[in-house]
């Protein structure tokens with residue numbers, strides 16, 4: 052009896068209220084993926100409406116009941132689902148899911164620490180995240196439905212409960228959920244930063260850190276600097292909604308009635324929102340770029356090209372991301388001179404981005420590439436980063452943006468550069484570190500099938516959106532069939548929707564592989580990819596503290612792959628030299644130059 | 645999965661020692677950004693041009709002195725811990741706590757004074773500037789309540805003589821936060837004077 056009790060308690064603290072960063076990482080991963088899967092299903096549902104407007108899908112009525120009356124999605128539900136889809140993908144999957152998983156897993160393991168700075172805050176961070184997930188999902192079921200003002204929740208739709216059905220209880224829950232989410236994200240970020248600065252093992256100087264860690268560090272710094280501003284914005288919104296202030300509202304009529312609000316301006320909200328919103332896209336992207344750097348170097352068995360340039364370009368991107376937010380607001384009547392300033396800063400980001408792409412390609416160049424699903428997804432990221440980045444140059448230019456603002460061109464752009472890149476980085480990370488997470492290997496064949504379905508369908512979905520956008524098709528519209536010139540383009544929409552459905556099916560391959568391998572996959576060796584970084588020196592089994600005995604010390608940067616001596620032989624007989632190998636007399640540390 | 649413990653290594657204590665203060669500092673950075681967002685909102689709104697000016701209640705000036713004194717008292721407390729004189733330490737922390745409460749009272753008096761002079765936080769007689777003045781001061785008080793809670797903990801630990809010259813980390817973290825709250829108030833005080841009041 053008493054042992055049973057003890058077991059229950061063990062279970063509770065090992066799997067549920069764990070303070071161990073590895074378990075918390077898995078919690079974030081599973082929760083994030085489940086949320087992402089829901090977000091994906093939502094997108095497929097509204098793609099049905101966009102591809103075949105007004106057509107009845109009775110099968111779905113069976114599942115969705117009154118949401119899909121007669122098999123046709125209602126306009127209200129369409130807006131709600133678009134909003135929830137965007138919110139879930141950006142915040143829950145790609146902010147919390149991505150950073151929460153890999154910062155938690157890799158920071159202590161790669162810098163040589165026994166755990167995060169505060170295991171307790173780390174646990175709180177996960178549970179706040181979990182609560183905010185539940186509240187966000189619950190908002191689908193309240194009267195009036197979920198928030199419907201878009202993931203950017205611009206007032207007045209978000210500020211006036213009576214504006215549209217989704218402006219009521221659903222919007223309130225959105226705000227509560229996001230406030231809790233922000234707290235979760237801040238607790239995580241504080242921990243990541245402090246851990247990286249204070250708990251590195253002996254010899255682990257900043258220029259010996261793997262690029263993953265640099266990416267997580269900069270991501271966390273962006274989070275600490277930008278999420279509080281979103282909290283401030285949300286707070287003012289709550290006051291406008293519920294307590295009769297007028298920060299964002301002025302001169303509004305609803306149903307012929309003048310409202311009391313005077314003096315405020317929704318543009319204030321846009322400033323505050325995008326001060327977070329733009330750094331947010333890098334919060335989503337940087338971890339993926341870090342993961343890719345690590346995987347591309349390891350898998351092409353070559354040192355990363357331009358280690359310092361990689362760090363420098365990430366710093367430049369992080370810094371610039373705070374002075375470009377105006378590019379989302381070119382059409383708010385902004386002073387054209389100010390617009391040109393924002394154009395200038397935005398286009399500057401192209402420089403560090405190009406540096407990164409160049410370095411990825413040069414690292415791969417003539418490498419002895421090992422093709423795993425992780426490699427494929429990393430290369431996929433490089434591809435989407437380029438093809439999505441190029442359209443950013445158009446959107447960042449105030450004169451050009453006027454033509455495509457709020458059209459499907461924007462939807463195509465941000466899905467490719469942010470959505471796909473980040474999700475590819477996340478998949479790459481899962482395939483690569485799965486042995487570290489679960490002590491087992493994933494199936495490569497299924498992984499490759501998953502990759503090819505995903506990249507082909509993803510381009511199939513998002514590339515044609517640029518053409519819709521050039522033709523002027525607005526985003527967030529329930530149907531375009533009322534407009535003859537848009538209705539002509541219905542074939543493109545059908546094509547996109549078919550690709551979206553296949554993409555959804557393709558993800559089932561991944562989910563099967565993930566779940567099956569976690570329980571039944573072949574057991575992982577300690578260092579399956581012959582990597583140099585510290586996590587591969589830790590035992591496969593998980594326990595609090597990561598290493599038995601002393602934490603290993605570090606003597607070199609992490610990218611000594613295929614290092615040869617003057618005679619052309621591998622320096623230590625292998626094509627990799629772990630960071631724990633002391634430098635030879637005539638060897639130089641790669642991070643120093 | 646087997647649970648293995650890392651024996652002979654008390655790493656938790658070491659982690660705590662190395663990271664408590666940096667965690668506090670990062671927390672402070674995020675609070676600064678929070679207020680940074682709000683004060684920028686004041687400035688952006690002011691750009692609209694229709695800002696009225698509001699008379700700053702006198703008790704906010706008293707608040708300023710009270711919070712400066714409380715910071716000094718807390719510092720005396722830390723110095724006496726380092727010197728080993730617990731009696732003075734106890735009294736100092738107690739005074740800090742009382743002054744902290746007095747600060748909240750003077751803030752409340754300030755709000756009453758504002759209200760009496762027809763400056764409302766919300767409703768159709770409120771303006772953006774009147775809402776902001778309440779909001780910013782109230783949010784500062786919300787953060788200050790966190791500081792008061794930590795002061796109570798520090799007070800109890802001082803009474804129990806838990807601190808010493810080389811073991812006063814908790815107190816130092818609390819002091820850092822308290823000084824920050826003082827600084828934040830002084831900033832808000834002058835900010836409000838030059839924008840709204």
Ligand code: HEM
Pocket residue numbers: 091094095098133134136137138140141145200201202203462466469470471474512525526527528529551554555
């Ligand atoms: C195959 C997967 C996906 C499909 C088919 C898809 C489809 C769409 C479509 C068609 C829209 C625009 C709807 C409209 O404007 O009416 C949309 C909006 C959006 N999606 Fe996705 N998406 C997918 C994955 C993702 C991912 C991975 C992200 C992560 C960044 C993402 C983030 C967003 C955001 C932020 C919006 C804007 C929501 C809004 O307008 O408020 N999506 N998605």
Ligand SMILES: [Cu+2]
Pocket residue numbers: 328329332375376378379
């Ligand atoms: Cu942006």
